[in-house]
Amino acid sequence: MPKDEYFNEDIETMPKEKLQALQLERLKQMVETVYNRSPFYRRLYDEAGVKPYDIRRLEDIQKLPFLEKRTVREAYPFGMVIAPRNQLLEMHSTSGTTGKPVLVFATQGDIDLWAELNARELWMTGLRPGDSLLNAYGYGLPTGGFGFHYGALKMGVLVIPTGSGQVERQIMLLNDLDVTAFCMTPSFALYVGQRARELGVEFSKKRSLRVGLFGAEPWPWSTRERIEELFGITAYDEFGMTEFLGPGMTCECRERNWMHAWADAFFCECINPETGEWVKDGEEGELVWTWLTAEGTAMVRYRSRDISALTWDDCPCGRSHPRIKAIKGRTDDAVSISGLIVFPSQVEAALVKYPDTGANFRMYIDTDPRGLDRLTLKVEVKDRTLLDNAGRVKELVEDMRESIQNTTGINPKEVELVAPDSLPRVTAGEGKTASARVEDRRKR
Ligand SMILES: [Zn+2]
Incomplete structure (x- = not known):
């Protein structure tokens, strides 16, 4: 590996056993914290007959009940907050199209780690200090724009916060500023790329533009090839959820073979959506997430409804963190x-x-x-x-x-x-x- 392959080499390449020991330590601490500080969690765990001391190994997480979007709504607005109110600095929220949204409150510690995780991802896809990133994810209640924004600042990259929409302004800035990287949804990237061609702007001939990060919706490999051809870049898949301050949860490394999920911050499980049991390493199932480092809002065993797969297999990039497969769809649309x-x-x-x-x-x-x-x-x-x-x-x-x-x-x-x-x-x-x-x- 080149010497500057990693943004945070110690953590990114931490031996698996050590990484899992760190996860266990953080999981125990988190369960203890939610039980003591959140009446919502205490009731949930009391009803399930489980106590913090029941968590002795990572596998014991299976004793904890799942959080469903439905149950999380009962905690609205502050039921899952574990920090004193005056330490909450930034709030984000899901769209809540089918009821009350899920609110996430972040402390300074959460924001600092958020920046670090995003910096790792930008670095992992080849950005370096001195690069520039046009960030066309939305800046607002969902977390889209903010994660990469903080990550870019953290690693010394110029960030251009265009937000979503305004396609011709995106094209102008990408072109005039010799931007080196950009992030947006894949469908919007296709639109921007095609519109640029109509306007006579040929991004594939610009040598400055190298990297694109795309997420927030499933996109087939053929879309990736089309985007790469339109812009002359290498395209990377990234995935995050507002409930966990994503982006900054998972991203592809240069192998582009599944996305690394930052295990020092998140514990990811892959379950059979019908039985709730773990599937074998590499098998398809529903992802369940636990936010191990959260200080503001606790998320323990949250069912994502996303169909993917999880593996702890070695990756040639040297990162020890597990990887998840591109999100295939929602469990509501599938049957096992x-x-x-x-x-x-x-x-x-x-x-x-x-x-x-x-x-x-x-x-x-x-x-x-x-x-x-x-x-x-x-x-x-x-x-x-x-x-x-x-x-x-x-x-x-x-x-x-x-x-x-x-x-x-x-x-x-x-x-x-x-x-x-x-x-x-x-x-x-x-x-x-x-x-x-x-x-x-x-x-x-
Ligand atoms: Zn890798």
Whole structure:
């Protein structure tokens, strides 16, 4: 590794055992603190029959109940605060589109560590003091803009806080100031890049621009390639949640093979969303986060509803912190079958290539006599006369089973073609969610 590979070498490359020992120490302290200082947590833990002294090993975190967005709302506005009110310096909040938002209050200590974690990420993607960062994440109640802002200041990078929107001003500043890096959502980056081309600004020919950090929404590898081509940069995925003052939670290193999650600050678990149990290292599941260093607002075992995977495998970059896979989607949009997470949208994608079938399908899951999950699929055809052609139906069904197995990893027991309009209708808005497409008849 080059000598200046890390912003904070001691912590970033800390041996795994030492890092996990640090996590345990911080976890014990955190559970003790929330139990003593937050009536909300005390009630939660008393109801679950768990006490701070029950946490002796990292695995013991599983004894603690999860925080759900729903339960967190009961703590609104100050129920999860663990610092004296006069030490709270900055507040952020989720959008709260479906009820009361989740509020996060940060102390000076929180803000200092926030800056450090973001500085590590900017450094990790190749920024160095003297560079400049155009920051087109929103500056407001969500944390988007502030994390990288503080990180840039911390490591000596000029920050240009454009915030979101105003595409032509973004293009002008990126171009006129010879900016070296920028961050924004991937969809906005595509828009900015295309608009620049229309205006005759060719970023890919500018040698100053090198790095882009993108997050806040899932983006396929093809989008990454398109952004890289438009701007002539190397693009990195980063992920954070407002509830934990993200950005500054996870980011790709130069390997660009999953995102390092800062383990000195966060304990990340990956669970089966239905049983709540840990999945094996590297397997898909729902991420659950604990903020180990929080001083202002405590977040212990918060269910993110994000589908990803977690691994502690070694990374060639030398960082010992675990890595998470790019966020694949939300648990509300998925269903777990035989331990695999399946999105109705994957099935939809597998079915589009069959012109004889309509867009309407339904997934049925039940338990076979051996106790294993079994998937059956009903798919509407466009023209009911097709159903009279047994040979054609058989051929189609075999082909579809293979196609579904390829996209989801599940081999459906049966695919049945049914008449048009014989399945429950799905409206455009709910089409992505599992509840609209899946009938779960499993015995539990
Ligand atoms: Zn790495």
